[in-house]
Amino acid sequence: xxxxxxxxxxxxxxxxxxxxxxxxxxxxxxxxxxxxxxxxxxxxxxxxxxxxxxxxxxxxxxxxxxxxxxxxxxxxxxxxxxxxxxxxxxxxxxxxxxxxxxxxxxxxxxxxxxxxxxxxxxxxxxxxxxxxxxxxxxxxxxxxxxxxxxxxxxxxxxxxxxxxxxxxxxxxxxxxxxxxxxxxxxxxxxxxxxxxxxxxxxxxxxxxxxxxxxxxxxxxxxxxxxxxxxxxxxxxxxxxxxxxxxxxxxxxxxxxxxxxxxxxxxxxxxxxxxxxxxxxxxxxxxxxxxxxxxxxxxxxxxxxxxxxxxxxxxxxxxxxxxxxxxxxxxxxxxxxxxxxxxxxxxxxxxxxxxxxxxxxxxxxxxxxxxxxxxxxxxxxxxxxxxxxxxxxxxxxxxxxxxxxxxxxxxxxxxxxxxxxxxxxxxxxxxxxxxxxxxxxxxxxxxxxxxxxxxxxxxxxxxxxxxxxxxxxxxxxxxxxxxxxxxxxxxxxxxxxxxxxxxxxxxxxxxxxxxxxxxxxxxxxxxxxxxxxxxxxxxxxxxxxxxxxxxxxxxxxxxxxxxxxxxxxxxxxxxxxxxxxxxxxxxxxxxxxxxxxxxxxxxxxxxxxxxxxxxxxxx
Numbered sequence: 001x002x003x004x005x006x007x008x009x010x011x012x013x014x015x016x017x018x019x020x021x022x023x024x025x026x027x028x029x030x031x032x033x034x035x036x037x038x039x040x041x042x043x044x045x046x047x048x049x050x051x052x053x054x055x056x057x058x059x060x061x062x063x064x065x066x067x068x069x070x071x072x073x074x075x076x077x078x079x080x081x082x083x084x085x086x087x088x089x090x091x092x093x094x095x096x097x098x099x100x101x102x103x104x105x106x107x108x109x110x111x112x113x114x115x116x117x118x119x120x121x122x123x124x125x126x127x128x129x130x131x132x133x134x135x136x137x138x139x140x141x142x143x144x145x146x147x148x149x150x151x152x153x154x155x156x157x158x159x160x161x162x163x164x165x166x167x168x169x170x171x172x173x174x175x176x177x178x179x180x181x182x183x184x185x186x187x188x189x190x191x192x193x194x195x196x197x198x199x200x201x202x203x204x205x206x207x208x209x210x211x212x213x214x215x216x217x218x219x220x221x222x223x224x225x226x227x228x229x230x231x232x233x234x235x236x237x238x239x240x241x242x243x244x245x246x247x248x249x250x251x252x253x254x255x256x257x258x259x260x261x262x263x264x265x266x267x268x269x270x271x272x273x274x275x276x277x278x279x280x281x282x283x284x285x286x287x288x289x290x291x292x293x294x295x296x297x298x299x300x301x302x303x304x305x306x307x308x309x310x311x312x313x314x315x316x317x318x319x320x321x322x323x324x325x326x327x328x329x330x331x332x333x334x335x336x337x338x339x340x341x342x343x344x345x346x347x348x349x350x351x352x353x354x355x356x357x358x359x360x361x362x363x364x365x366x367x368x369x370x371x372x373x374x375x376x377x378x379x380x381x382x383x384x385x386x387x388x389x390x391x392x393x394x395x396x397x398x399x400x401x402x403x404x405x406x407x408x409x410x411x412x413x414x415x416x417x418x419x420x421x422x423x424x425x426x427x428x429x430x431x432x433x434x435x436x437x438x439x440x441x442x443x444x445x446x447x448x449x450x451x452x453x454x455x456x457x458x459x460x461x462x463x464x465x466x467x468x469x470x471x472x473x474x475x476x477x478x479x480x481x482x483x484x485x486x487x488x489x490x491x492x493x494x495x496x497x498x499x500x501x502x503x504x505x506x507x508x509x510x511x512x513x514x515x516x517x518x519x520x521x522x523x524x525x526x527x528x529x530x531x532x533x534x535x536x537x538x539x540x541x542x543x544x545x546x547x548x549x550x551x552x553x554x555x556x557x558x559x560x561x562x563x564x565x566x567x568x569x570x571x572x573x574x575x576x577x578x579x580x581x582x583x584x585x586x587x588x589x590x591x592x593x594x595x596x597x598x599x600x601x602x603x604x605x606x607x608x609x610x611x612x613x614x615x616x617x618x
Contacts, residue, residue, distance in 0.1 A: 050114050050538035054135025056201050065109050073105040076138060076200070085196045089183060089213035094148040101140040101196050110135045130534075137201040142189050142531035151190060156215055157182040160272060163220045167232050171278045172257060177220030178271045184214040220271065222263070229257040238286035241295065241429050244446070246328055247292055254282025296431045298450035301383030305375045305399045307440045312351035313368035317442055319349040323445070324434035325465040329424040334388060337373045337420040343410040344369065356394055359525065360489040370407045371399050371442060372434070373420045377406035378446040380422045381458035381502060385429070395493040396522040403460035403500030406520040447563065453507030460498045466494040472526045472546040475533035484531045484539070492527030548563075 049068050053061040058066035058075040083098030153162065158180030166173045191211045199206065236254030241247070257608040262277040269275040305319045344350055344366035353367030370393065377390060378400060390406045397405045410417025424430050428449035436442050470491035479485055498520045504512040531539055540550030 009577075019362045029220055033222075048114075049109070049112070053112065053157060055108055055112060056138035057135065060109070060358050065099055065106075065113050066406070068113075069109045071107040072109060072138075074106065075174045076103055079200060081201055083196065084589070085199065085211065087152070087188065087192060087211035087213055089152040089188075089294055090215065092152070093153065093210060094152050096146045096148050096196075097191055098196065098200075100142065100144075101193065102143055103138055103140055108136070108138055137197065138191055140197045140200060142193050145185060145189065149183075149185060149192075152188075152213060153183040153185055154487065156213065156497065161218075163223050163266065165223065167228075169253075170281065170509060171276050172228065172262065173274055173276050174262075174266050174269070175274050176266060176269045176271055178212050179217070179219045181215055181217055182221065182347045184216060188213045191258070193506040200320050201425075207607045222266070225257070225259040225262050228262075229259055232257060236282040236284045237397050238284045239288040239291040240286070241291070241330070243328075243330065246326070248288060248295070250288040251286060251291070253284065254280075256280040256282075293427065296447040296448045296449070298448060300430065300450060300455065301379040301381070301385075301446045302444065303375045303378035303382065304443045305371060307368075307371060307399070307436060307442050309368060310353055313353035314436070314440055316350050316353055317371050318367040318370045318436045320366075320483070321434035321436055321442060321444075322349075324376065325370065325430050326348075327432045328429055329422055330429050331427055334421055334423050336412060337376065337406075337408055338410070338412040338414075338417060339419075341372070341408075342414075344411060359394065361491060370397075372444075373408045374400050374405040375444045376432070376434070377420055377422075378404050378458065379446050382456045383446045383448070384425075384454060384456040384502075384504060385430075385446070386423040386425040388423055389419050391418045392418075392520045392522070394523050395525060396496050401460040402463065402496065402498035402522060403518070404458060424448075446547075454504055454512060457503040457505055458500065459503065460500045460520075462497075464497045466497055466521070467524050469494050469524055469526045471529055471548065473529050473531055473539065473541045473548060475536070476530040477533065479530050481532045482533055482538070483531050487528035487530055490525065490528040493522065493525040495522060495524035497521045 015250050022049075049060050049063050049065070051061045053059075055068070055072055056074050056076060056079075060071055063071065080098035080101060085096045085098070087094055087096070134340075158178070161177045161180040162175040163180040166176045179502065188211070195208060195211055198208070232255050234252055234255045237252040239251035240249050242249050257277070257279060265275050265277050318339045324337075327335070327340055329335045341349075346365055350366040352363040354361050355361075355364040355367035355370075359365055374397065377387070380387065381404070392403070393405050393407045395499075396402050406420040408418055408420055412419070426448055428451070430446055430448035433445040433447065434443065473484075474487075485525055500517045500520060501514060502517050503514045506512055531541070536543060539552055540548050542549040
């Protein structure tokens with residue numbers, strides 16, 4: 001009976017143990033699951049600090065890391081401004097202000113943020129912040145020797161115990177100290193930093209005795225070579241032209257110190273003696289001097305044209321030249337005439353002058369500016385720059401040879417606009433110079449750095465008159481009988497073609513290549529003369545063609561009738577008539593004169609040869 005009872009008791013005891021083990025396992029699993037859930041929550045809180053988190057006595061619980069760092073930085077700055085750490089040396093009392101100490105607010109916040117740790121430590125960080133009222137201390141540091149520590153070292157130690165140094169452009173010159181009484185500066189700085197940390201992180205007022213500086217007789221301490229190296233170190237940097245200011249940013253010669261070489265040299269020097277340790281210098285490839293000497297030193301291309309027409313037209317060309325002047329284009333960059341000179345408005349300084357609008361010569365704001373774009377185009381070809389966009393005029397120009405013109409229309413990036421653009425295909429910056437002189441010559445010069453000696457000599461040739469213009473007579477009731485008037489909006493232009501070539505020449509004048517660029521075909525525009533419909537027979541006009549097919553009628557017996565003389569078969573102009581027909585031959589353009597030679601007069605182009613501002617589809 002007793003054996004049976006014992007076995008029964010044994011079975012009962014074993015069952016209870018298993019249940020207890022299961023219960024413990026369940027609790028452990030629940031705790032683990034809860035902790036893992038807490039880790040997940042801490043990581044998903046968007047980087048926020050745990051509730052009740054204090055750092056250096058500053059409450060940052062529930063704040064984001066950025067907000068906590070900002071709050072901590074503001075509070076510490078205020079705390080340190082009222083903090084002082086005193087130390088004694090040689091019987092004298094010195095005080096280091098709290099602003100001499102530094103801290104890392106963002107780093108401190110990151111160190112205690114729950115989200116900053118690994119997944120499995122986030123829960124512990126969260127609980128630590130939640131349960132800790134006193135919070136986390138802020139670590140302070142001294143990244144320099146405070147002024148008061150330097151003063152104490154000078155006053156309490158022998159004058160020549162410290163090794164001093166002077167940094168020049170090429171070397172560090174050390175004066176080795178002598179054995180004598182000296183302040184243990186590293187030990188003092190460590191003690192001051194520890195004391196400042198206690199004062200900062202302790203909310204309760206504390207009455208500390210001043211830190212005691214240690215004075216000992218010792219050989220000169222080795223200077224902080226790494227600090228010296230960091231103070232003089234510089235990476236080499238080339239001089240360059242600043243895009244915004246247009247000024248040269250000076251080059252920087254790289255400097256470094258071989259710390260081991262300096263340590264060896266100083267160790268081998270006698271106390272109180274000087275030793276020189278040369279710097280490791282890295283001279284940049286482009287120095288300030290070399291860039292200043294080479295920048296814009298060469299004239300890559302020049303062109304000049306004579307500006308004629310009304311005062312407003314001359315003013316427009318002068319305004320465009322002012323916008324072009326001093327523009328700098330860096331290597332590989334694109335230059336847009338419209339970007340530099342538009343908007344083409346009266347507010348921007350432009351007046352009204354003749355331009356081509358839908359095939360008619362009309363007074364238009366900024367009329368005449370195509371002479372500036374064409375002169376710039378000509379100069380860019382001489383500089384052998386890459387042309388990106390260029391459009392010829394509708395009608396043959398007079399101020400530059402056909403094929404060497406470049407018309408513009410519309411403001412920069414305006415829909416349907418025409419632009420003249422080129423690329424600085426050289427390896428150096430280029431600068432534009434554009435101006436009009438007192439004799440109304442427009443000059444465009446392109447300056448850069450000529451490293452090849454190759455320049456362009458563009459030219460146009462093979463001018464062919466495809467169709468000569470005719471004088472067409474149109475009836476108009478507003479014209480008084482017996483008179484005629486030329487239509488100033490429809491002066492005559494021949495339909496002509498030009499072949500344009502680019503010849504490349506080296507510095508010795510040898511031709512390297514000669515390439516045909518294009519053939520330009522300019523359109524025909526007949527000259528229009530207006531007359532009174534009643535005078536058709538008087539002038540001998542063919543009503544079908546508008547041409548004068550018969551000589552004018554004989555003079556009438558009526559003395560009041562105005563009849564032109566028949567000789568020459570032409571229509572006499574009215575007094576004050578402004579419309580004229582340009583000659584067949586285009587006046588030659590002019591090159592910029594030599595510096596020592598006067599500018600020779602150039603035949604004035606005939607009116608009506610103004611540049612064409614082409615509207616879309618013109």
